[in-house]
Amino acid sequence: MDRALSEAFERTWPAAKYRDAGGFRVGRGLGAGGRVGSARAVGDWRAADIDVAAALHEGWDQRALFRAQDDDSRLIAALEAQGFRRENPTAVMETAIAALTDRPVPPVTAFAIWPPLAIQREIWAAGNIGPARQAVMERVEANRAAILGRIEDRAAGAGFVAAYGGVALLHGLEILPDWRRKGLAGWMVRQAAFWAAEAGADRLALAVSRANEGAVAFYRSLGFREAAGYAYYARA
Structure with missing residues (x-):
């Protein structure tokens, strides 16, 4: 990196x-x-x-x-x-903010807010982003926002974005199972990019497990490219 x-x-x-x-x-x-x-x-x-x-x-x-x-x-x-x-x-993937802000997010589809709503915390918890990981968001000192995603007249997605030094990072993007593969995640990523642009960032990055091939392909479809990679090392 x-x-x-x-x-x-x-x-x-x-x-x-x-x-x-x-x-x-x-x-x-x-x-x-x-x-x-x-x-x-x-x-x-x-x-x-x-x-x-x-x-x-x-x-x-x-x-x-x-x-x-x-x-x-x-x-x-x-x-x-x-x-x-x-x-x-x-994999650590990134793209230029401009590549994600070329079209407006449909009305009432995604919002950038802080602090997170109770429904966002419930969505995160359903996706294994429980209180310990949500506590990480609370201690971020950089500019930050929680992304709320809505589809079919209900809240169905939650994400977290923060910006530091011209780079924004997207974390904890979760969509409830019944509303996946309907385009909501893409609009939420774009909303994060619009927020990041207002925060002064010119690129958006994220980390994704290489084993999650579907997520890697999804981010590539939005224009993300691999910028770096890492792995964890532990004793057996």
Whole structure:
């Protein structure tokens, strides 16, 4: 990731706290998933720092988990040498805001609001974005909004977008099962782009599991391209 994307990536989905272990920065996730509950390289590190970072994880009662960029062959080799194995390969995709704001969102289809409505929280919870992940949204210090999606006269989608340094990140896009594949997700992504443009961003990015081939194809259809990739590493 380039510097601006990397900074926005961390600022728009932060851990509850951070501590450094040599050249690694360890996030305390408080049950909100690997993205915030992992360690990543932020400077010069030594192999011994891996054990120090792992001990921080254990002290926070979370499993030792590292996040490594796909092109960081040195870190990947060091983790594998210590018994860590690759999990959940993830693509970071991005597109220019202008590519998503070329047509208006239909009336009463999608809205950018803050704070989230109770129905948005219910939609997130139904999609496994429970209180711990919703708490991540609450602690974001960057400009942020919750995206509400409506179809067939009812609320059926929820998403979260935040912008930092000219880059906006879309997180937690969920559509209730009975209203999927009806075009709502696309309009919600476009609404996030309109909001991001007003927030001063010129590109919109997101992270998606490579195993979710349907989601990857969906974002490609909207003009997103892969900008970077990473995976998690944990001991078996």
